[in-house]
Amino acid sequence: MTRTPELLAPAGNMEALFAAVANGADAVYLAGQRFGARASAGNFSMNELKEALEHCHFHGVKTYLTLNTLLFDKELEDALEQAHLAYQLGIDAIIIQDKGLITPLRRELPELKLHASTQMTVHNTAQALWFQEMGFERVILTRELELSEITRINEETDIGLEVFVHGALCFCYSGQCLMSSFIGDRSGNRGRCAQPCRREYQLHPKIGLIAHKLSMKDLQLAQYLTELSQAGVASMKIEGRMRSPGYVGVVVRTYRRLLDELAIGRPVELSNKESHDLLQVFNREFTPGYSLDKSGKDVVNTQRPDNRGVELGKVVKFNNSPKRISVKLVVPLRLGDGVEFTTAVGDSFGFSIGVLFRGREKLESAEPGETVEIPIRQEVEVGSNARKTFDARLNNDIKRALKGTCSDIEVSIRGVLSPNSDLELSASDDDGHIAELREGPLVQVAKKSPLDRNKVIQMLQSSGGTGFTVTHVDLTMDGNCFMPVSELKKARRDVLIELKSMRIAGHARPQRSVDWKLGSPADITSEASPRKPLLTVSTESLDGVKPLIAERADWIYFPLFHADAKSAIKLAKGSNPSIALELPVITLDHQLDRAVDILDGLIENGLSPDALRVGNIGALRRLEPHFDGQIFASSGLNLQNSVAMNLAAKSFSRFQVSLELDRDELLKLNGPLELEVQVQGAVQVMLTRQEFFEVHKLNPTVNPCLEDRTGAMFPVRPGMNGGMRIFNSRDLCLLDYLEELKAFDCFHLNLALNRPKDAATTLAIYRDALNWVMDGKELDLSGKTYLKSFSKQGITAGHYNRPVL
Numbered sequence: 001m002t003r004t005p006e007l008l009a010p011a012g013n014m015e016a017l018f019a020a021v022a023n024g025a026d027a028v029y030l031a032g033q034r035f036g037a038r039a040s041a042g043n044f045s046m047n048e049l050k051e052a053l054e055h056c057h058f059h060g061v062k063t064y065l066t067l068n069t070l071l072f073d074k075e076l077e078d079a080l081e082q083a084h085l086a087y088q089l090g091i092d093a094i095i096i097q098d099k100g101l102i103t104p105l106r107r108e109l110p111e112l113k114l115h116a117s118t119q120m121t122v123h124n125t126a127q128a129l130w131f132q133e134m135g136f137e138r139v140i141l142t143r144e145l146e147l148s149e150i151t152r153i154n155e156e157t158d159i160g161l162e163v164f165v166h167g168a169l170c171f172c173y174s175g176q177c178l179m180s181s182f183i184g185d186r187s188g189n190r191g192r193c194a195q196p197c198r199r200e201y202q203l204h205p206k207i208g209l210i211a212h213k214l215s216m217k218d219l220q221l222a223q224y225l226t227e228l229s230q231a232g233v234a235s236m237k238i239e240g241r242m243r244s245p246g247y248v249g250v251v252v253r254t255y256r257r258l259l260d261e262l263a264i265g266r267p268v269e270l271s272n273k274e275s276h277d278l279l280q281v282f283n284r285e286f287t288p289g290y291s292l293d294k295s296g297k298d299v300v301n302t303q304r305p306d307n308r309g310v311e312l313g314k315v316v317k318f319n320n321s322p323k324r325i326s327v328k329l330v331v332p333l334r335l336g337d338g339v340e341f342t343t344a345v346g347d348s349f350g351f352s353i354g355v356l357f358r359g360r361e362k363l364e365s366a367e368p369g370e371t372v373e374i375p376i377r378q379e380v381e382v383g384s385n386a387r388k389t390f391d392a393r394l395n396n397d398i399k400r401a402l403k404g405t406c407s408d409i410e411v412s413i414r415g416v417l418s419p420n421s422d423l424e425l426s427a428s429d430d431d432g433h434i435a436e437l438r439e440g441p442l443v444q445v446a447k448k449s450p451l452d453r454n455k456v457i458q459m460l461q462s463s464g465g466t467g468f469t470v471t472h473v474d475l476t477m478d479g480n481c482f483m484p485v486s487e488l489k490k491a492r493r494d495v496l497i498e499l500k501s502m503r504i505a506g507h508a509r510p511q512r513s514v515d516w517k518l519g520s521p522a523d524i525t526s527e528a529s530p531r532k533p534l535l536t537v538s539t540e541s542l543d544g545v546k547p548l549i550a551e552r553a554d555w556i557y558f559p560l561f562h563a564d565a566k567s568a569i570k571l572a573k574g575s576n577p578s579i580a581l582e583l584p585v586i587t588l589d590h591q592l593d594r595a596v597d598i599l600d601g602l603i604e605n606g607l608s609p610d611a612l613r614v615g616n617i618g619a620l621r622r623l624e625p626h627f628d629g630q631i632f633a634s635s636g637l638n639l640q641n642s643v644a645m646n647l648a649a650k651s652f653s654r655f656q657v658s659l660e661l662d663r664d665e666l667l668k669l670n671g672p673l674e675l676e677v678q679v680q681g682a683v684q685v686m687l688t689r690q691e692f693f694e695v696h697k698l699n700p701t702v703n704p705c706l707e708d709r710t711g712a713m714f715p716v717r718p719g720m721n722g723g724m725r726i727f728n729s730r731d732l733c734l735l736d737y738l739e740e741l742k743a744f745d746c747f748h749l750n751l752a753l754n755r756p757k758d759a760a761t762t763l764a765i766y767r768d769a770l771n772w773v774m775d776g777k778e779l780d781l782s783g784k785t786y787l788k789s790f791s792k793q794g795i796t797a798g799h800y801n802r803p804v805l
Helices: 014-022 045-060 074-090 099-108 125-133 149-154 179-184 222-230 243-261 271-283 392-402 453-462 485-505 544-551 565-572 589-604 617-626 640-646 663-667 693-697 735-741 756-774 783-789
Strands: 006-010 027-031 061-066 093-096 114-116 138-140 162-168 202-205 218-220 233-237 310-320 323-329 340-342 348-352 356-358 361-365 371-375 384-390 409-417 422-428 433-439 469-476 534-538 556-557 578-582 612-616 630-633 653-657 674-681 684-688 704-709 714-718 724-727 732-733 748-751
Touching: 006 014, 006 243, 014 027, 014 114, 014 243, 045 074, 045 485, 061 074, 074 093, 074 640, 093 099, 099 114, 099 640, 125 138, 125 310, 138 704, 149 162, 149 222, 149 589, 162 222, 179 684, 222 243, 222 704, 233 243, 233 469, 243 271, 243 392, 243 783, 271 392, 271 556, 323 714, 348 409, 409 453, 409 578, 422 485, 433 485, 453 469, 453 485, 469 485, 469 714, 469 735, 534 756, 544 565, 544 756, 565 578, 565 589, 612 617, 617 630, 653 748, 663 735, 674 735, 674 756, 732 783, 735 756, 735 783, 748 756, 756 783
Parallel strands: 006 027, 006 233, 027 061, 061 093, 093 114, 114 138, 138 162, 162 233, 409 469, 534 556, 534 748, 556 578, 578 612, 612 630, 630 653, 653 674, 674 748
Antiparallel strands: 162 218, 202 704, 310 323, 310 384, 323 371, 340 348, 340 384, 356 361, 356 371, 409 422, 422 433, 674 732, 684 724, 704 714, 714 724
């Protein structure tokens, strides 16, 4: 029998947590004051976390702490200490992104359950198996996976799988977006995304209007819970730590009912009211995402990036004096509701309903089919659509539900009253907790009026606001008993308080000392490499390979999935450069199957590459048995601190460090093997399964770009195995800083977007500059003028001098 999946709810603050528990969540996820991937949420202090854990554990709800941001070396110990404190308070699991946390947590707190954040970009079976071997209880899969892909991961692993079923979607694969970081220094990998995907863009060459081309609709999989459960999903997650308690309550309540129906084998179907309520609390229009439609044609809302609410009705009349509009309603409207209108010039504006008319009559509410008048300051065209963006009654329903959060634990009470004996009371719950109380001698022989048995039972059935509902009383009582009712009530209250303490205390852990053994990251400049850095160059055209050979690249990175991969290897064989075939950061299971076939075919024909370069641990694990050479890691692994690099060194012989490291963080890294830093070229800021379908209308020789409101142009290219890549508007250029960086093992030039001639000249500039640096000569920066000439938007030092937030 398929197990009913866990319903996991967001809690950005205490009120949202209460809403999640009150409406049936099996678990909640929340963050502390730092490292929680939603820096703008309310989040929880340690005292609040303690309160939250007590509330959740009393009600049988699990609590997971999110420590899911990338960390610098200087932050690791603080993050680990937060995990340690949460562990001692009784946290049920911790959700992490940074691989630097894995080793110390597994060593010092082996009982602590770990969940791999969706920011880990887990999307293939071999990745999930690696996390399973590292002791993780669960992986949170990327939101782009289809049902068949989820099913395969489940069938070939024993690790728990968590998927998002409702809420906001990112345009880019989570964990792979650098756009907010590079255009505004606010890193999505560090919880401070500025949401550049919600802005307007124009596609060049100009096709269509300026629109929100990257703004995803909201995910809604309520009607597909049966299929997800059959695919092996263990936990169904609702997104929304930035959303209101009302949103949390409505969404949790809806999915709770559906999962309860699933558990007893009934059809999982949304009612009309539930569909309306989900739309009303927040939506950017709903989509099933990629789960059932890999084309992704229905995932973007180009018109609006914000809440759409529900249709209110049509504007049927506009009066100038007094300024009022008449709207024929299709849904109820009440005082306090929020509404939105569109003006004659296309602008939208909204407000809360403070007064409502039918002619001269003031109304408190109106029903569908009625026409009402609403005072308004701006002109709105007759025929325009009006929308209701906030439902006051729905919000009040949730607030009322919150008041009843502490009255849902069913208990039985057993009592023994016998004259001249101690009072005996016990309370037990369905989870096996039993609280016992024996006090006395309290029970006396009745001199006048003995206690009435029915009244004693009735009094014991009263839970007294302790958070319990007494469903059964087993009373043994001598008929001639007496004791003060106040003492009996106090005893009942005490035994229930003891039972509550037992439910909570079972999750707390004893104090224990830890030694994180992180050491101090050595300054890379103090242990200079005995040889000059290698120059590694990425190109994506066969025409680009020959000039790079002529200009003496040390390594050429070429796409494994490229039709000319075999030819590229033949060109490089017998020449000075070594060649590594590169896999995309996203390599789904069927794509890894294809990669194995390609690699086996090359090796059989004597065309084995000198190395492979991959962007996720799963690709390494899948290809390693088929390849005897070196395997490198690209920046897709998000290696941002020395501890993460020490872990990666067990698998890789070279790895590229994160592009979000500033000068100070870069120069403090102490990697055990070859460290590669990108010094020049294109920076991929988004990687997506989605495509711009307008691009298919373009001449294939035309390279499209996205233009934002500032005029910045972001190159767009297809992915090497589907999807799409978006690059920063300006090329990275660290030519000025080669002297400081010379202790790194490899300088990487990503020249995949450059013409072969420009790529060759760029390599020559860096080759000469590097020779000057290693010879102790003053660096000649005259080549920088040339580098600027073919980067139309200019060049940037990236985060080298601009730390990310």
